[in-house]
Amino acid sequence: QVxxxxxxxxxxxxxxxxxxxxxxxxxxxxxxxxGWYRQAPGQQREMVAALSSGSTSYASSVKGRFTVxxxxxxxxxxxxxxxxxxxxxxxxxxxIAIGGEDYWGKxxxxxxAS
Numbered sequence: 001q002v003x004x005x006x007x008x009x010x011x012x013x014x015x016x017x018x019x020x021x022x023x024x025x026x027x028x029x030x031x032x033x034x035g036w037y038r039q040a041p042g043q044q045r046e047m048v049a050a051l052s053s054g055s056t057s058y059a060s061s062v063k064g065r066f067t068v069x070x071x072x073x074x075x076x077x078x079x080x081x082x083x084x085x086x087x088x089x090x091x092x093x094x095x096i097a098i099g100g101e102d103y104w105g106k107x108x109x110x111x112x113a114s
Contacts, residue, residue, distance in 0.1 A: 005023050005025070006107065011111045015083060017080070018110060020108060021079075022036075022077050035068060036048040043090075046059060048066065049067075051077070093106075093107045
């Protein structure tokens with residue numbers, strides 16, 4: 001059983017910063033990929049940032065503003081979000097891939113508003 005616990009969401013003004021963190025626990029050997037997705041109201045879930053096999057991917061809308069990082073020793077993935085915009089408002093989900101299985105966190109709400 002794999003569990004993901006997210007933290008760091010909240011309300012921030014446009015132009016502000018937030019840092020999301022996610023820690024994986026449970027019985028597994030290694031995590032192949034880690035990252036973050038988000039889902040805004042009325043929209044489909046979309047990839048925000050992902051780390052896989054040494055490569056990093058970002059959605060074009062966040063490139064240059066968001067930075068994803070992982071700590072393999074702690075099974076943690078973080079998302080540093082800078083220069084936040086109202087359109088970044090969404091529920092952010094932590095994602096990890098172990099073998100052929102995907103696992104998701106419950107989500108943390110990020111609201112960007114003045």
